[in-house]
Amino acid sequence: MSITSKSLDGVLYIVATPIGNLADISQRALDILKTVDLIAAEDTRQTTKLLQAYGITTPMRAYHEHNELKEATILASLIATGTKVALVSDAGTPLISDPGFRLVTKARELKLPVIPIPGPSALICALAASGLPSDRFLFIGFLPKNATQRLALFKSLETEPGTLIFYETGLRLKDTLLDLATAFTPPRHTVIARELTKKYETFLTGTPEQIVDFIIQDPIQTKGEHVLLVTGAKQKPAQDLEAAKRILKILLDELPINQATKLAARISGNTRNTLYQLALNLRQTQSDI
Ligand code: SAM
Numbered sequence: 226m227s228i229t230s231k232s233l234d235g236v237l238y239i240v241a242t243p244i245g246n247l248a249d250i251s252q253r254a255l256d257i258l259k260t261v262d263l264i265a266a267e268d269t270r271q272t273t274k275l276l277q278a279y280g281i282t283t284p285m286r287a288y289h290e291h292n293e294l295k296e297a298t299i300l301a302s303l304i305a306t307g308t309k310v311a312l313v314s315d316a317g318t319p320l321i322s323d324p325g326f327r328l329v330t331k332a333r334e335l336k337l338p339v340i341p342i343p344g345p346s347a348l349i350c351a352l353a354a355s356g357l358p359s360d361r362f363l364f365i366g367f368l369p370k371n372a373t374q375r376l377a378l379f380k381s382l383e384t385e386p387g388t389l390i391f392y393e394t395g396l397r398l399k400d401t402l403l404d405l406a407t408a409f410t411p412p413r414h415t416v417i418a419r420e421l422t423k424k425y426e427t428f429l430t431g432t433p434e435q436i437v438d439f440i441i442q443d444p445i446q447t448k449g450e451h452v453l454l455v456t457g458a459k460q461k462p463a464q465d466l467e468a469a470k471r472i473l474k475i476l477l478d479e480l481p482i483n484q485a486t487k488l489a490a491r492i493s494g495n496t497r498n499t500l501y502q503l504a505l506n507l508r509q510t511q512s513d514i
Contacts, residue, residue, distance in 0.1 A: 235304035237332045238311040239325065241318040241344025244450075245423035247278050254342045255279055261309040265300055267324055271315045288312065290324050297327040304337050311342075318346040322366040322392055348390050351418035351452035354428065358457065361387035368393055368401060368453075375401060379408035389455040395447035399440055402433040405455060414456040420449040466503065469493040473504055482508065 238257050243249040258264060259281050265288035266272035272285060288296045304310055314323035332339050348364050363382070368391050369375045382389055393401050398417070406412060412432035419427045429436050429446065440446045472492050476485035482504050489504075490497040 234307045236309050236338045236340060237300075237304050237328065238309070238340050238342050239319050239329065240311045240313050240342040241346065242272075242275055242313050242316060244316045244345045244347050244350065244421055245426075247275060249345050249422055250275070250279075251342070251344055254344055255281070257311055257342055258283060258313075261311040263300075263303070263308060263310050265296070265310055265312045265328070267314040267319075272313055275313075283311075288324060288328065293324050293327045297331045300328055301331040301335055301337065304332060305335055316345075316347075318344065321346050321348065321364075345422070347392070347418075347421055347450070347452050350421050351416070351454060352388065352390060355388075355416040355418060355454045356430070357388045357414070357416060357454050359388065361457070362390055363387045363457075364390045366392055368397070370397065372400060372404060376404050376408055379404060383409065384458050386457040386460050388457050391453040391455075393451050393453045395449060395451055398447050398451060398453075399437055401453065402437045402440075405433040406437075409455075416454040417446070418452040418454065419446065421452070423449070425449060466495065466499075469495045469500060470503060470507070473500060473507060477504060477507060 238261065240254050240257055241251075242254070258276065258279075261283060264272065264276075264283050264285045266285045267287075267289050269285045269287050275281075276283070276285075286296075286300075288300065300310055312319050312325050312328060314320075314325065317323070319325035320329065329339055352359050352362060363385055365378070365382075369378060391401075402415070405415065412434065415431065415433050415436060417427075417429040417436060419425070419429070425448075427446065429439060431439070469489055473485060473489045476488055479485075480488070482501070486497055486501045486504050489495070489500045493500070
């Protein structure tokens with residue numbers, strides 16, 4: 226167990242910035258960006274636009290995926306010697322499909338204070354307005370570019386009950402929706418949240434195939450930035466094991482163990498593993514008699 230106490234000296238602030246509308250920044254974030262010694266920015270040109278809009282002149286230093294390893298060490302040693310650093314990405318919350326993980330782990334290793342300054346993130350913004358269940362969700366980030374890998378990823382998520390959230394580029398949106406249509410039957414209710422907080426903010430909802438049809442008619446929908454949200458798997462209520470056992474007993478009289486287990490799982494809503502174990506026990510009991 227280790228506790229990192231807040232210090233008045235060197236500190237790393239993780240500062241969330243707008244995902245489109247520059248007004249979506251907190252007063253606390255602005256105060257921090259104004260008063261730190263250094264801003265570590267994913268793309269200094271991009272962050273310049275935000276700083277200029279608020280008259281902030283704090284020096285910047287580039288921290289991105291190509292120099293993360295080296296920069297994390299440099300920034301951590303600056304913080305250790307008393308420098309106040311704010312980490313920002315181009316948009317939204319740093320570390321969420323964005324650079325920052327190496328710096329935060331380095332700072333934690335050195336027991337330096339790391340302070341989050343919360344604000345926008347496209348995934349939360351999209352989920353909150355999507356109308357999909359928000360009590361449980363799984364954020365995957367960017368999907369693989371390769372179609373085979375993408376389909377395999379969807380298949381691996383087939384039984385996940387939480388809402389699935391992905392980042393995807395407009396370029397691959399249509400192919401990804403068609404893969405979704407192939408991977409999940411029956412079709413899942415899907416939402417595309419596009420250009421959040423910006424002028425052309427749009428929510429498209431329907432089955433993946435319905436959304437593809439819409440995009441074909443209105444290709445402008447592939448422009449800009451997108452969050453893809455998919456309803457999670459419906460969970461069958463698991464029946465009590467006694468009922469499952471009765472079903473299994475009948476099936477085991479007629480079928481091999483694998484087939485009996487598979488069918489009993491489908492009928493009862495219990496998992497195949499649980500029922501396989503139960504089937505082994507039943508077979509053992511029968512052979513002991
Ligand atoms: N760190 C960011 C966050 O907290 O959301 C995400 C950065 S990631 C490099 C960029 C991706 O986030 C985009 O390709 C898009 O999928 C999603 N995104 C960012 N801004 C968005 C917006 N205004 N509307 C829809 N999606 C957005």
